[in-house]
Amino acid sequence: MNRPYSAKDHLPGELYSAAQVRELDTLAITQIQDDGGDTCGFELMCRAAEAAFACLLERWPEEGSVCVFAGPGNNGGDAYVLAALACHHGLDVVFYTLGDHSGLSAAASRAREMALEAGVEPQVFRGELVYEGQVIVDGLLGTGLNKAVQGDYASAIAAMNAHFADVLALDLPSGLSADTGCILGCAVQASLTVTFIGVKQGLLTADGPDICGEVAFASLSVDPLLFHQLSASCERISWDRLERLNQRLNPRRGNSHKGEFGHVMVVGGDHGMGGAVAMAVEAAGRCGAGLIRCATRTEHVAPILVRRPEAMVRAVESGLELQPLLAHSHVIACGPGLGQSSWSELLLQQVLNASTPLVLDADGLNLLASPGWRRDFSERPVIMTPHPGEAARLLGCDIASVQADRFNSARQLAAQYQAVVVLKGQGSLIAAPDGRLALCTDGNPGMACGGMGDVLTGVLAALLAQGLSPWQAARYGVCVHSGAADLAAREQGQRGLLATDLMPYLWELMN
Ligand SMILES: NC(=O)C1=CN([C@@H]2O[C@H](COP(=O)(O)OP(=O)(O)OC[C@H]3O[C@@H](n4cnc5c(N)ncnc54)[C@H](O)[C@@H]3O)[C@@H](O)[C@H]2O)[C@@H](O)CC1
Numbered sequence: 371m372n373r374p375y376s377a378k379d380h381l382p383g384e385l386y387s388a389a390q391v392r393e394l395d396t397l398a399i400t401q402i403q404d405d406g407g408d409t410c411g412f413e414l415m416c417r418a419a420e421a422a423f424a425c426l427l428e429r430w431p432e433e434g435s436v437c438v439f440a441g442p443g444n445n446g447g448d449a450y451v452l453a454a455l456a457c458h459h460g461l462d463v464v465f466y467t468l469g470d471h472s473g474l475s476a477a478a479s480r481a482r483e484m485a486l487e488a489g490v491e492p493q494v495f496r497g498e499l500v501y502e503g504q505v506i507v508d509g510l511l512g513t514g515l516n517k518a519v520q521g522d523y524a525s526a527i528a529a530m531n532a533h534f535a536d537v538l539a540l541d542l543p544s545g546l547s548a549d550t551g552c553i554l555g556c557a558v559q560a561s562l563t564v565t566f567i568g569v570k571q572g573l574l575t576a577d578g579p580d581i582c583g584e585v586a587f588a589s590l591s592v593d594p595l596l597f598h599q600l601s602a603s604c605e606r607i608s609w610d611r612l613e614r615l616n617q618r619l620n621p622r623r624g625n626s627h628k629g630e631f632g633h634v635m636v637v638g639g640d641h642g643m644g645g646a647v648a649m650a651v652e653a654a655g656r657c658g659a660g661l662i663r664c665a666t667r668t669e670h671v672a673p674i675l676v677r678r679p680e681a682m683v684r685a686v687e688s689g690l691e692l693q694p695l696l697a698h699s700h701v702i703a704c705g706p707g708l709g710q711s712s713w714s715e716l717l718l719q720q721v722l723n724a725s726t727p728l729v730l731d732a733d734g735l736n737l738l739a740s741p742g743w744r745r746d747f748s749e750r751p752v753i754m755t756p757h758p759g760e761a762a763r764l765l766g767c768d769i770a771s772v773q774a775d776r777f778n779s780a781r782q783l784a785a786q787y788q789a790v791v792v793l794k795g796q797g798s799l800i801a802a803p804d805g806r807l808a809l810c811t812d813g814n815p816g817m818a819c820g821g822m823g824d825v826l827t828g829v830l831a832a833l834l835a836q837g838l839s840p841w842q843a844a845r846y847g848v849c850v851h852s853g854a855a856d857l858a859a860r861e862q863g864q865r866g867l868l869a870t871d872l873m874p875y876l877w878e879l880m881n
């Protein structure tokens with residue numbers, strides 16, 4: 371199949387924190403220096419500005435002018451060089467500065483001289499943006515952002531966002547945290563972000579994707595060997611990338627039978643929530659589980675069987691009835707529609723007592739977060755799939771704290787519960803107890819609707835049942851789930867996408 375799955379798929383697989391990119395900068399500058407180049411980073415700054423200017427010309431080839439904002443750091447230095455290049459190219463340049471430019475770094479000072487020699491006339495931004503053209507370049511703040519944006523900077527950002535022109539952000543939109551993807555105070559809304567040397571992890575999760583626009587990566591011709599000197603903080607994954615890494619499932623042997631592909635047991639569906647288990651059952655089937663059982667409230671048995679007669683559905687009104695059923699399963703998926711009643715608690719108790727590989731979602735997680743339920747899963751293969759609300763309950767904090775640093779929240783949960791954790795939301799994160807992190811760039815806002823999590827639970831259970839480890843299953847399952855949602859949304863749009871719309875695409879992608 372040759373369809374594109376993600377607009378971000380041209381980006382490399384390694385994601386870095388701001389501190390790591392600073393380290394890469396330093397290594398690259400040292401190498402340039404050893405090769406007889408400058409010692410202050412001016413060379414890299416020029417490469418950054420050249421790369422960004424090339425993107426500008428490609429994206430806005432007809433534009434005869436540009437408005438450039440420069441802050442007092444090296445992000446502003448990039449902006450000075452870009453303005454010089456624009457002048458040489460014959461564009462009219464309006465140039466605004468913010469902050470104190472008397473203390474520019476050596477590289478940024480040279481950049482400023484270069485701009486002045488090219489004819490750029492910097493003016494201090496005093497609250498009014500006077501520019502008639504179509505392209506604004508944001509060089510206010512980059513990876514050096516260290517506090518919430520306010521005052522003059524906030525006014526400049528508001529003026530850029532209110533202007534009809536498109537914004538090209540240098541390295542990252544000013545106001546966005548390179549580490550967390552959160553907006554600190556306020557941030558520039560860019561149409562295009564050209565990011566340098568290493569892709570910052572914050573561009574691809576939380577608010578990042580909403581305000582970066584298209585993301586272009588410029589390596590600045592830094593020696594790839596330098597990247598081996600430090601390990602990336604996080605791996606970017608997508609359905610396409612898994613294929614390139616040869617990490618998709620192999621075709622099935624002809625001489626195989628259903629016993630080789632695992633028996634999944636879906637547990638959940640308290641009164642009024644039968645749909646959740648039905649969706650998990652169907653997703654597990656479409657993702658290739660050999661056999662699917664379901665234990666649920668009596669009233670849901672017939673409706674689930676009507677929808678999916680392939681499943682073996684049992685009415686379970688007490689934990690004791692569940693126990694023998696669990697003994698015959700290879701993987702348990704518990705949580706969809708489980709509820710938090712005494713029935714739910716009795717079922718979860720049995721599920722936690724078993725040693726079978728487990729996917730724990732929704733109310734399974736909410737109950738686990740209640741006093742007395744806490745578990746350490748180091749002896750059992752477990753995937754936990756919290757959305758930020760469930761993650762907050764598990765960590766004993768509020769949702770804002772989870773979202774304020776999704777990377778750290780996912781890592782913390784994986785370490786505390788000794789399980790693989792999928793922290794759902796824009797740029798879903800997968801964390802392993804040993805600290806490994808992956809971020810999925812597939813998916814779309816149409817997935818913010820009821821039932822999507824139940825489908826993911828079924829997908830993950832099917833992959834565990836087919837022999838993948840929790841880490842492999844989570845990487846694979848999040849990508850196939852999000853990839854299916856992207857294909858479904860491409861047909862009819864994101865708004866109105868339903869969880870069951872994913873089923874045919876799951877089936878297609880799994881093959
Ligand atoms: N160091 C290098 O070698 C390279 C750096 N590059 C550019 O340099 C940037 C990083 O430069 P810097 O480390 O100088 O950092 P920045 O240019 O991002 O900004 C740092 C300055 O902004 C101030 N500041 C931080 N947060 C603020 C806020 N909320 N409100 C107002 N002022 C605030 C700081 O006090 C400091 O003066 C990168 O993002 C990239 O654009 C590129 O030129 C490539 C090479």
Ligand SMILES: [K+]
Binds near residue numbers: 445512542543
């Ligand atoms: K910027």
